[in-house]
Amino acid sequence: MKTSARVQTAVTVASWVLVVPFAAWVIVRLSGLERGFPLVQVIAYTPYAMVLALLALIAVALLRRWAAVAVAALAVVGLAVAVLPRTIGSPDQPVAGGQEVNLIAFNLLRGRADLPRLLEVARDRQADLLSLQEVTPEAAATMREGDFRRAFPYAIVRVDPLTGGGALLSRFPLEYLGLPDTWAKQPRAVVRAPGATAFELMTVHPNAPAGPKTTSRWESDFDQFPPAGDGGVPRVLAGDFNATLDHRNMRDLIGTGYRDAGDVTGTGLTPTWPSSLKWPLPVTIDHILVEPPIAITGHDVIGIRGSDHRAVLAELSVPAG
Numbered sequence: 239m240k241t242s243a244r245v246q247t248a249v250t251v252a253s254w255v256l257v258v259p260f261a262a263w264v265i266v267r268l269s270g271l272e273r274g275f276p277l278v279q280v281i282a283y284t285p286y287a288m289v290l291a292l293l294a295l296i297a298v299a300l301l302r303r304w305a306a307v308a309v310a311a312l313a314v315v316g317l318a319v320a321v322l323p324r325t326i327g328s329p330d331q332p333v334a335g336g337q338e339v340n341l342i343a344f345n346l347l348r349g350r351a352d353l354p355r356l357l358e359v360a361r362d363r364q365a366d367l368l369s370l371q372e373v374t375p376e377a378a379a380t381m382r383e384g385d386f387r388r389a390f391p392y393a394i395v396r397v398d399p400l401t402g403g404g405a406l407l408s409r410f411p412l413e414y415l416g417l418p419d420t421w422a423k424q425p426r427a428v429v430r431a432p433g434a435t436a437f438e439l440m441t442v443h444p445n446a447p448a449g450p451k452t453t454s455r456w457e458s459d460f461d462q463f464p465p466a467g468d469g470g471v472p473r474v475l476a477g478d479f480n481a482t483l484d485h486r487n488m489r490d491l492i493g494t495g496y497r498d499a500g501d502v503t504g505t506g507l508t509p510t511w512p513s514s515l516k517w518p519l520p521v522t523i524d525h526i527l528v529e530p531p532i533a534i535t536g537h538d539v540i541g542i543r544g545s546d547h548r549a550v551l552a553e554l555s556v557p558a559g
Contacts (some may be wrong), residue, residue: 239494240358249301250294250303250306252301253297253298253301253303253329254303254306256294256297256306256310256431257287257294257298257306257309257310257313257383258309260287260290260291260294260313260314260317261309261312261313263284263287263291263309263313263317263440263444264291264312264313264316264317264320264493265366266281267281267316267317267320268316268319269276269282269480270489271486272485272486272488272491274450274453274454275406275449275450275453276318276331276334278447278456278457278485278505280468280481281484281485282481282482282484282485282521283485283519283521284317284320284321284482284484285321285507286519287317287322288318288321289535291310291313291314291317292314293321294310294313295307295310295311295313295314296308299484302337312319312349313456314410320484321421321484322505322554323501323506323523324483324501324504324506324507325504325505325506325507326504327501327502327503327504327505327506327550328502328503328504329503329534329535329536329537329553330502330504330533330534330535330555331533331535332533332535332555333474333531333532333533333555333556333557333558334557335557335558336434336533336553336555336558337431337432337433337434337556337558338535338553338555338556339366339367339429339431339434339553339554339555339556340363340364340365340366340367340522340551340552340553340554341365341366341367341368341369341439341476341526341551341552341554342356342360342363342365342367342369342524342540342550342551343358343368343369343370343371343441343442343476343477343478343524343526343544343548343549343550343551343552344356344368344369344370344371344524344545344547344549345370345372345443345477345478345511345524345544345545345546346371346372346373346374346377346544347368347372347544347545347546347547348372348374348398348402349372349373349374349376349377350544350545351377351542351543351544351545352542352543352544353380353386354385355541355542355543355544356368356549357385357389357542358478359542359549360389360390361389363538363540365410365541365551366408366410366431366559367406367407367408367409367410367429367439368390368405368407368408368449369404369405369406369439369440369441369476369477369526369544370404370405370406370441370477371402371422371441371442371443371477372396372403372406372443372478373395373396373402373403373404373405374397374399374402374403375385375397375399378395378397378403378405381393381395381405381407382395388407388545389407389409390407391407391409392407392408392410392411392412393401393405393407393408393412394406394412394414394425394427396417396423396425397423398422398423398459401421401422401423402422402423402443402479403445404422404423404424404425404427404441405424405425405441405485406427406439406441408427408429410430410431410432411428411429412427412428412429412430413427413428413430414426414427415427415428415438415515417452418440418462418464420442420445420459420462421443421444421445421455421459422441422443422444422445424441424443424477425440425442425443426438426439426440426464426470427439427442427461428545431481431556432481432518433470433558433559434556434558435472435556435557435558435559436471436548436557436559437471437472437473437474437477437491437529437556438464438470438472438473438474439470439473439474439479440463440464440473440474440475440476441476441477442463442475442476442477442478442479443480444456444459444460444477444478444479444480444481445459445480446480447480451466456480456481458488460481460487460490460491461496463475463491465491465494465495465496466494466495466496466527466529467495467529468520470534472528472529472530472531473527473529474526474527474528474529474532474554475491475494475526475527476525476526476550477494477524477525478511478523478524479523479524479525480523481523481525482496482521482522482523483501483506483522488525489502491527492527494518495529495530496509496527496528496529497527497528497529497530497534498525498526498527498528499525499527499534499537500522500525500526500537500539500548500550502528502534502537503534503536503537505537505538505539506527506552507524508522508539509521509539509548510523510524510525510539510548510550511523511539511547511548512546512547513545513547513548514546515545524539524549524550525550526550526552528552528554531557532554532555532556532557533554533555534552534553534554534555535553535554535555536552536553537550537551537552537553538551538557539551
């Protein structure tokens with residue numbers, strides 16, 4: 239084989255090596271085929287894959303490998319369809335006559351988060367509800383007294399030293415509904431805000447899918463989350479889902495009738511973990527899911543010292559009750 243022919247063959251092979259992984263990625267993502275470790279972990283980085291697929295498309299176009307260009311273009315389009323809608327939403331209009339309710343969800347990193355700063359943020363953002371994960375006995379004690387108790391007189395706190403506790407803190411009365419059969423304690427309660435329809439709130443924290451066993455447990459935890467649309471009071475699920483909107487089980491849960499606050503407002507790609515720019519690359523795994531007729535009028539992501547997560551805020555408009 240002549241040198242020029244060998245070079246051309248090598249360029250063609252290199253082009254397909256660049257393109258095929260992204261073609262496979264878009265097939266797995268759009269079909270929801272990810273199962274178990276490590277596909278569950280890899281699929282979380284789909285927004286980064288979209289950018290890399292675009293670079294691959296440019297590269298094979300410059301190399302004039304048109305079949306590879308066609309495949310790369312399809313991969314870019316497929317990934318863009320999956321990812322870009324999270325950047326083009328807009329907040330809902332407040333419900334006529336409804337009650338404004340502000341909710342913050344935050345993972346405390348085994349109680350290491352700066353709780354006084356959390357309380358400052360809650361006051362500055364006029365939070366009515368806190369949905370907290372990884373609550374230690376020491377953090378729970380802080381929440382039950384002093385400034386926390388005065389700001390949030392109603393609290394449901396469930397602590398487990400091994401798996402991490404969960405807490406719901408509220409300015410409004412809470413009616414405890416129990417705990418699902420999940421790895422961490424994730425209390426559920428009905429919130430009764432004055433002048434508003436009652437709604438259910440659950441703090442969410444499935445097992446982190448760090449390996450084969452924990453990934454299986456993460457998947458089974460998702461099966462315990464209550465669906466929307468069962469005819470009861472509207473539900474709000476808030477916390478560290480350890481999942482992005484690219485995970486099949488997250489999309490299935492939303493598909494029961496929930497809406498993701500970040501997705502609705504066009505801020506759905508704002509990363510929440512890790513809280514600083516380091517490896518692993520930041521992804522969006524903390525969410526607030528809201529069932530209509532509750533409207534989502536705002537969404538923000540807020541850094542608070544001491545945690546590897548960023549807090550998530552949703553501004554809600556709850557219909558009059």
